[in-house]
Amino acid sequence: MSFFSSLKREQKEAIGLLQIGTLLEYFDLMLYVHMAVLLNELFFPKTEPHTAALLTALTFCSTFVLRPFGALIFGHIGDTFGRKPTVVITTSMMAMSCVLMANLPTYAEIGISAAWIVILCRILQGLSSMGEIAGAQIYVTEITKPPLQYPVVSFLNVMPDIGGMLALSVASLVITMGLNWRIAFWVGAVIAVVGSVARTRLRETPQFLDMKKQNAKKTKEERETDLKKSAKLSRFDKFIKNKKINKKTLLAYFFVQCGWPICFYVAFIYMNPTLKAVHGYSSEDIIFHNFFLSIVGLFASILWAMLSFKIYPLKLLTLKAIVFGGFSILLPMLILKAPSSYFIFMLQSLILIFPLDNMPAMAIFVKNFHISKRFTMVVFGFALAHALMYVSTSFGLVYLTEFFGHYGLWVIMLPVTSAFLWGVHHFKNLERASGVSSFFSGTARNDGCNRALKNEFETTIFFF
Numbered sequence: 473m474s475f476f477s478s479l480k481r482e483q484k485e486a487i488g489l490l491q492i493g494t495l496l497e498y499f500d501l502m503l504y505v506h507m508a509v510l511l512n513e514l515f516f517p518k519t520e521p522h523t524a525a526l527l528t529a530l531t532f533c534s535t536f537v538l539r540p541f542g543a544l545i546f547g548h549i550g551d552t553f554g555r556k557p558t559v560v561i562t563t564s565m566m567a568m569s570c571v572l573m574a575n576l577p578t579y580a581e582i583g584i585s586a587a588w589i590v591i592l593c594r595i596l597q598g599l600s601s602m603g604e605i606a607g608a609q610i611y612v613t614e615i616t617k618p619p620l621q622y623p624v625v626s627f628l629n630v631m632p633d634i635g636g637m638l639a640l641s642v643a644s645l646v647i648t649m650g651l652n653w654r655i656a657f658w659v660g661a662v663i664a665v666v667g668s669v670a671r672t673r674l675r676e677t678p679q680f681l682d683m684k685k686q687n688a689k690k691t692k693e694e695r696e697t698d699l700k701k702s703a704k705l706s707r708f709d710k711f712i713k714n715k716k717i718n719k720k721t722l723l724a725y726f727f728v729q730c731g732w733p734i735c736f737y738v739a740f741i742y743m744n745p746t747l748k749a750v751h752g753y754s755s756e757d758i759i760f761h762n763f764f765l766s767i768v769g770l771f772a773s774i775l776w777a778m779l780s781f782k783i784y785p786l787k788l789l790t791l792k793a794i795v796f797g798g799f800s801i802l803l804p805m806l807i808l809k810a811p812s813s814y815f816i817f818m819l820q821s822l823i824l825i826f827p828l829d830n831m832p833a834m835a836i837f838v839k840n841f842h843i844s845k846r847f848t849m850v851v852f853g854f855a856l857a858h859a860l861m862y863v864s865t866s867f868g869l870v871y872l873t874e875f876f877g878h879y880g881l882w883v884i885m886l887p888v889t890s891a892f893l894w895g896v897h898h899f900k901n902l903e904r905a906s907g908v909s910s911f912f913s914g915t916a917r918n919d920g921c922n923r924a925l926k927n928e929f930e931t932t933i934f935f936f
């Protein structure tokens with residue numbers, strides 16, 4: 473009997489719904505990001521280049537800056553009421569923001585109010601996407617087991633790439649055909665509504681239900697004993713103990729999550745002024761250029777997910793970090809000497825092929841947090857890292873490159889790479905202590921295991 477047939481129908485349905493829902497959610501989120509070079513001209517006043525760069529950074533960062541506060545809200549919902557309600561709520565929020573964007577008057581019609589409403593919509597989209605992807609990853613981690621767990625959770629990370637690619641294709645189609653840009657957001661709104669309805673079919677994860685039952689059985693004496701013990705701790709230590717969190721593990725997870733924001737920003741946004749000023753690109757050209765770039769990112773994500781069938785995920789993350797770090801040292805010089813836009817495209821592609829992200833090890837990070845506060849910590853660490861890094865990267869690079877040119881990239885990229893490697897090393901130690909990583913250590917994998925992995929590969933391709 474193949475591994476595929478051993479999965480329950482509810483598991484297959486849940487994974488399929490979460491994959492499709494994540495794809496649709498990130499289609500909506502990335503729609504504005506990739507159309508920003510055009511839409512910012514409609515919703516913001518015309519300014520000189522430096523101010524325009526700051527406005528672009530503000531619009532981009534507004535999606536992430538309030539995410540930590542949203543993480544605490546959605547984390548509480550996810551850990552108190554369940555994983556299912558959280559993903560349904562976040563999808564509904566995305567639908568609301570897309571409807572608002574589709575009907576929003578431009579700066580020429582209502583002045584600066586248009587800019588503030590755009591920023592509000594981006595905040596709503598950022599909050600909803602945060603609970604979406606993290607909630608889906610936690611859900612799938614809790615209903616699957618290694619080694620299938622690694623690629624299945626990783627393919628959830630492929631869905632945002634597909635969503636971004638579809639957003640770029642719709643944006644390119646609308647612009648190329650001379651259609652009204654609002655059509656793209658109406659498509660996004662319909663997609664979000666369909667995703668919200670579909671996710672009402674999800675069932676709560678067994679691990680969460682078991683945890684709730686155990687808490688309900690806890691006696692009054694046990695609760696009083698826990699309160700007496702916590703009263704002797706400092707405020708921060710009390711917070712950590714109550715949340716059942718290891719401080720070092722939380723810090724390592726934070727460092728790992730700091731990597732992707734700078735990769736995304738440098739690949740998709742940082743190069744845009746160079747393409748415009750040096751290579752004569754228009755806004756429409758950049759959208760078309762980024763569409764092909766998104767295809768590269770998609771295939772890279774699929775490759776890393778597939779490799780996790782045979783290579784331990786944390787080893788893959790170490791490899792990516794080493795390659796990315798070496799490339800970061802050369803990047804400023806390569807940008808300065810870029811002879812054409814095709815060379816710029818190659819540099820952007822290398823960043824997306826070897827990015828600092830959690831792919832394909834997210835399941836490992838998730839399961840190293842206690843289930844009672846797993847949703848809160850996973851989402852909060854993700855949100856805080858992305859908020860700090862997107863803000864420091866987008867605004868910081870405006871000034872760093874003004875004083876140091878492209879060499880200002882080193883100030884952010886090199887320390888982040890070092891911190892990422894330390895975080896991965898910490899989780900390697902945790903996995904080694906638990907004995908999980910021994911599964912991938914050569915002799916532990918016999919022919920029967922190889923056959924199981926083959927069946928698991930077929931299973932994941934079905935879900936994908």
